[in-house]
Amino acid sequence: MSCYHQASEVIRSAGYRLTPQRLFILEAVYHLGGHVTAEQVLAYVQKSSPYVDLSTVYRTLELLVSLGLIRRFSAPNRPNEYEVATAEPHHHLVCLRCGRVEAVPAEPLSTVLREIVAAHGFTPDETHLAIHGLCAECHAQERSHEA
Amino acid sequence: MSCYHQASEVIRSAGYRLTPQRLFILEAVYHLGGHVTAEQVLAYVQKSSPYVDLSTVYRTLELLVSLGLIRRFSAPNRPNEYEVATAEPHHHLVCLRCGRVEAVPAEPLSTVLREIVAAHGFTPDETHLAIHGLCAECHAQERSHEA
DNA sequence: CTTGTATGTGCAAATATTTGCAGTTCCAAG
DNA sequence: CTTGGAACTGCAAATATTTGCACATACAAG
Numbered sequence: 001m002s003c004y005h006q007a008s009e010v011i012r013s014a015g016y017r018l019t020p021q022r023l024f025i026l027e028a029v030y031h032l033g034g035h036v037t038a039e040q041v042l043a044y045v046q047k048s049s050p051y052v053d054l055s056t057v058y059r060t061l062e063l064l065v066s067l068g069l070i071r072r073f074s075a076p077n078r079p080n081e082y083e084v085a086t087a088e089p090h091h092h093l094v095c096l097r098c099g100r101v102e103a104v105p106a107e108p109l110s111t112v113l114r115e116i117v118a119a120h121g122f123t124p125d126e127t128h129l130a131i132h133g134l135c136a137e138c139h140a141q142e143r144s145h146e147a
Numbered sequence: 148m149s150c151y152h153q154a155s156e157v158i159r160s161a162g163y164r165l166t167p168q169r170l171f172i173l174e175a176v177y178h179l180g181g182h183v184t185a186e187q188v189l190a191y192v193q194k195s196s197p198y199v200d201l202s203t204v205y206r207t208l209e210l211l212v213s214l215g216l217i218r219r220f221s222a223p224n225r226p227n228e229y230e231v232a233t234a235e236p237h238h239h240l241v242c243l244r245c246g247r248v249e250a251v252p253a254e255p256l257s258t259v260l261r262e263i264v265a266a267h268g269f270t271p272d273e274t275h276l277a278i279h280g281l282c283a284e285c286h287a288q289e290r291s292h293e294a
Numbered sequence: 295c296t297t298g299t300a301t302g303t304g305c306a307a308a309t310a311t312t313t314g315c316a317g318t319t320c321c322a323a324g
Numbered sequence: 325c326t327t328g329g330a331a332c333t334g335c336a337a338a339t340a341t342t343t344g345c346a347c348a349t350a351c352a353a354g
Contacts, residue, residue: 093267108263109263112263121283121286123286131260136270139270
């Protein structure tokens with residue numbers, strides 16, 4: 001169900017207005033699928049509605065994040081990416097050398113994580129953790145480099 | 148041992164030049180302690196050497212990160228922070244609502260994390276993970292808000 | 295001590311993102 | 325259907341960070 005109709009309901013019932021810009025942006029995020037940048041969303045939206053502004057895209061994405069409809073994913077030195085929250089809960093392994101991003105299932109990591117930080121009264125976002133480190137290839141290179 | 152002499156040795160032996168700017172920046176990071184922003188580093192450095200440029204600070208901090216001498220810590224919507232890597236290994240709990248950052252000991256999280264992602268051939272940065280979520284206070288507020 | 299040159303720096307412009315503000319629009323109430 | 329006002333938007337400027345480039349300098353070799 002990659003239809004964004006339910007999402008627009010969430011916006012309305014949270015007391016926010018349903019503007020054409022928001023609908024276009026929702027459609028873009030749902031249609032494009034996977035990870036998208038604000039710039040990509042804008043490009044898609046402008047095909048239907050040329051006068052939408054980048055700042056509106058950012059503001060709307062931020063709104064969708066706060067409503068839990070999409071998730072923000074930011075890695076150092078590259079534009080933020082967003083994805084619909086209906087995707088399977090998962091975490092990201094971000095390679096600090098090559099920048100590659102790999103997805104891993106949320107479980108059992110989330111459960112372990114939750115238990116460990118619970119002692120601090122903290123409620124982690126269990127469904128979307130960015131783990132930085134080295135992927136297998138870069139780790140191998142690093143070792144041979146040092147030797 | 149908050150002396151940065153060893154750090155300058157690391158720079159030299161990694162084949163990088165030991166410029167006055169780099170020494171000033173090292174001193175700033177070690178002297179200021181805790182989490183510092185590029186702007187704070189610049190302010191401190193300029194007390195001794197007024198013509199150092201912000202971009203040099205960024206480039207140097209980046210260099211120090213790649214040498215493992217300091218760690219970068221970035222949270223959405225706020226300037227990056229850096230800290231000397233000699234501090235106790237720990238993770239950060241970042242509250243998505245109030246932005247507060249709390250530190251938790253690296254263990255036992257790091258060990259668990261390493262075991263879980265090992266299956267993907269991934270080598271995580273075990274000493275510095277940013278866990279996003281809600282702190283106790285904001286979580287309580289969120290709940291009362293919904294009710 | 296001099297010198298060549300790769301490395302590093304300052305500056306200014308580019309990139310990514312946020313924000314202030316004045317004008318526009320959605321939509322609840324009449 | 326009209327309308328008032330809070331919510332929203334576009335625009336331009338601010339903020340955080342990176343990058344291209346020409347000039348400067350650390351330092352290895354002579």
